[in-house]
Amino acid sequence: MFESLKSSLKHFKKEVKSTFTDSPHEPGDLPAKDTNEEISSEIISLTRKASSLAQGKAIFDQKSLSTPLQELELSLLSSDVELGVAEAIIDAVRQDLVGTSRKITTGVENAVEEALKKALLSVLDESTFDLESFLSSNPSPTIIIFVGVNGVGKTTTLAKFAHFLDSIGYSTVLANGDTYRAGANEQLTVHSEALGKKLITHQQGGDPTAVLYDAVEYAKAHDIDVVLCDTAGRLHTNKDLMSQLEKINRVVSPDLTIFIDEAIAGQDAVNRARHFNDIAPIDGVILTKIDADTSGGAAISITHAIKKPILFLGSGQKYEDLEPFDSLAFVDNLLD
Numbered sequence: 001m002f003e004s005l006k007s008s009l010k011h012f013k014k015e016v017k018s019t020f021t022d023s024p025h026e027p028g029d030l031p032a033k034d035t036n037e038e039i040s041s042e043i044i045s046l047t048r049k050a051s052s053l054a055q056g057k058a059i060f061d062q063k064s065l066s067t068p069l070q071e072l073e074l075s076l077l078s079s080d081v082e083l084g085v086a087e088a089i090i091d092a093v094r095q096d097l098v099g100t101s102r103k104i105t106t107g108v109e110n111a112v113e114e115a116l117k118k119a120l121l122s123v124l125d126e127s128t129f130d131l132e133s134f135l136s137s138n139p140s141p142t143i144i145i146f147v148g149v150n151g152v153g154k155t156t157t158l159a160k161f162a163h164f165l166d167s168i169g170y171s172t173v174l175a176n177g178d179t180y181r182a183g184a185n186e187q188l189t190v191h192s193e194a195l196g197k198k199l200i201t202h203q204q205g206g207d208p209t210a211v212l213y214d215a216v217e218y219a220k221a222h223d224i225d226v227v228l229c230d231t232a233g234r235l236h237t238n239k240d241l242m243s244q245l246e247k248i249n250r251v252v253s254p255d256l257t258i259f260i261d262e263a264i265a266g267q268d269a270v271n272r273a274r275h276f277n278d279i280a281p282i283d284g285v286i287l288t289k290i291d292a293d294t295s296g297g298a299a300i301s302i303t304h305a306i307k308k309p310i311l312f313l314g315s316g317q318k319y320e321d322l323e324p325f326d327s328l329a330f331v332d333n334l335l336d
């Protein structure tokens, strides 16, 4: 999982370590320089390095860090990390390290690891959300709608979410706002029966807002805590379906709108999140299919791009395969 990102970070740690702890070149190995100025600057830098190495220390200077940082930026980009996010990570690592010194024995690796950890957390934690405290303070029923493009796992995730809410003591009713796709009612019926949940549906072709309205009425009448509303998959470029979503958002006025996309969609997932956020403001994101071979770029980029947190990661087909997103555990796993 996230192998591409992991290997980018590992490579960076290795490069920095060898840049700052290997002995300086022999004079004969000096890279060719064009001007006297370049030669003297190289000699000064090597002399400094030799002297700090002699004292058992490595000094992180801007010049020596620049090549490993450039390489890191390129490999983040090739792992589908968005340019602005890759730059934010590089800047944070540079700021953290440049001008500091560490003991060669253990300090260099730790310093690089800590700088990467802080930089990654700074983009992942730009927005956070405590679902449980929100649910406990929001007047019932809390209305949650699941939105996203076709086939990304909205319906499956809604069912997993109902299972998760059960585990923390919240009752749910399911509502099928996907009146567009043939077979959508049947799919959600299978989940509602497996989970023992009431499901509100209308006929295919009906108005999704009417289904959601009925589900809210049902929840009020039966003292249900949360209404989970599925919606049809829609491409962000489909004007009709996007204006339907805008109407659902306006009429139903959900307490939470959760954007679902596949972690494997990388940069596309980030772009789609922006489009959906413009039409029906997103409160949080769930990335699915992290069990597939994903670079991890979407997970790193999406919060920085839309300033909304990742709430959960979907990792398989079973109801239990939905983990609350924990940025620290996520970063520790990347740097492991």
Ligand SMILES: Nc1nc2c(ncn2[C@@H]2O[C@H](COP(=O)(O)OP(=O)(O)OP(=O)(O)O)[C@@H](O)[C@H]2O)c(=O)[nH]1
Binding pocket: 148, 149, 150, 151, 152, 153, 154, 155, 156, 157, 178, 181, 231, 232, 233, 234, 288, 289, 290, 291, 292, 314, 315, 316, 317, 321
């Ligand atoms: N491996 C894996 N498969 C998943 C995951 N989540 C959903 N799926 C599968 O993805 C496929 C599509 O899931 P759905 O839940 O129907 O997707 P959807 O977004 O509701 O699709 P539409 O309603 O057609 O837009 C199904 O085969 C799911 O079993 C996941 O986390 N991991």
Ligand SMILES: [Mg+2]
Binding pocket: 154, 155, 156, 178, 184, 230, 231, 232, 233
């Ligand atoms: Mg669906």
